[in-house]
Amino acid sequence: MDLFEYAKSKTLDQESPLASRLRPTTLDEVVGQQHIIGKNTLLYRAIKADKLTSVIFYGPPGTGKTTLAKVIANTTSAEFTQINATVAGKKDMEAVVKEAQQNLGMYGKKTILFIDEIHRFNKGQQDYLLPFVEDGTIILIGATTENPYFEVNAALISRSIIFELKSLEISEVKELILRAVNDKTKGMGNYKARIDEDALDFLADMAGGDARNALNAIELGILTTPRSEDGLIHITLDVASQCIQKRVVRYDKNGDNHYDIISAFIKSMRGSDPDAAVYYLAKMLYAGEDVKFIARRIMILASEDIGNADPQALCVAVAAAQAVERVGMPESQIILSQAVTYMACAPKSNSAVNAIFAAMDSVKRTQTTVPPHLQDAHYGGHEKLGHGIGYKYAHDYPNHYVDQQYLPNEIANEHFYELSDMGYEKTLKDYQQKIKSQS
Secondary structure: OOOEEOOOOOOOOOOOOHHOOOOOOHHHHOOOOOOHOOOOHHHHHHHHHHOOOOOOOOOOOOOOOOHHHHHHHHOOOEEEEEOOOHHHHHHOOHHHHHHHHHHHHHOOOOOOEEOHHHHOOOOHHHHHHHHHHOOOOEEEEEEOOOOOHHOOOHHHHHEEEEEEEEOHHHHHHHHHHHHHOOOOOOOOHHHOOEHHHHHHHHHHOOOOOOOHHHHHHHHHHHHOOOOOOOOOEEEHHHHHHHOOOOOOOOOOOOHHHHHHHHOOOHHHHHOOHHHHHHHHHHHHOOOOOHHHHHHHHHHHHHHHHHHHHHHHHHHHHHHHHHHHHHHOOOOOOHHHHHHHHHHHHOOOOHHHHHHHHHHHHHHHHOOOOOOOOHOOOOOOHHHOOOOOOOOOOHHOOOHOOOOOOOOOHHHHHOOOOOOOOOHHHHHHHHHHHHHHHOO
């Protein structure tokens, strides 16, 4: 390192964000994640013994994935190198692999490669790493906010241990905030700041389990708040609320958490819980989800889970979808709330979806032909072909119903649509039974 690089590193140490400066260097300094790094856990023992195998850290932002990688870097005897999947290309990986091969061949030294945002690597990039992970040239540490089982090569997954990091508890976030305020070496202790108890509680709660968000907020508060007459910087509840104006919501429109929320949303409507359904609706809207996407999911549910138990449900869903496109936010939230609570409270039936699935399965299994009496007879000479002969016009009979075969001969006895006893389907079921018994 030359003089300029040294000066640069010192400047970065001093000017880097608080969250970066406070990053732990040892396991004992890590706050939270005791389920994976508590004493006598597998990961704790592996790091302490410097016997780490390939791992993938998976969890929301601000939970300590990069922190754990840095702790490993500070404790391992192996060569440690880091790349970010958002900017790294194949040449970067080739350089890492070449150096790792040299270290292993010349010095018998293994290389730990930390890849942040590993889900950003495409399949080809992940495939390139596979043989080197497999033969031990590289020990992989991947960090991702996405479910690795969805986003990471299955072969890499099979050669790695997955550790899921959880959002920090409020008490753990409070510990980090106090460390930031009081630590004179890495934190902002030299600023002589004090944080009120209610402000501490507020910041820890609003951070949503994200340590980085809490630390960014307290850093902003200390740097922008003037000193009081006593010479101290007081972080009050008012200051805290200005520094973190909106609750952090764990919701990434492109991430697996997105699918968890929409899954809970749909299941709550299906389960007839309007309170839960409107809550998940609010969570999606708060995070900026596309209202058209939400409306599409409501329309699907109206048929899939309600169907003819309440035929009006689909009308409500379609009307809501059209309305939100014309009205826009914020008023669309009211329209969606009406639709969602209607769906949740409506009688449920999945008879329609079961019917189409059963029918599709039958189509796949059996080759059929249309019975002759149902074939098109709207042309001269159809009688010579036997088309339409014997067809009974339903409106000519009592109740506008006559018993005749409509299904193909090959599946004449199959049954696809089972009317339930829920809502309007019960009415339809009773009507079907009535007209068939009177024919």
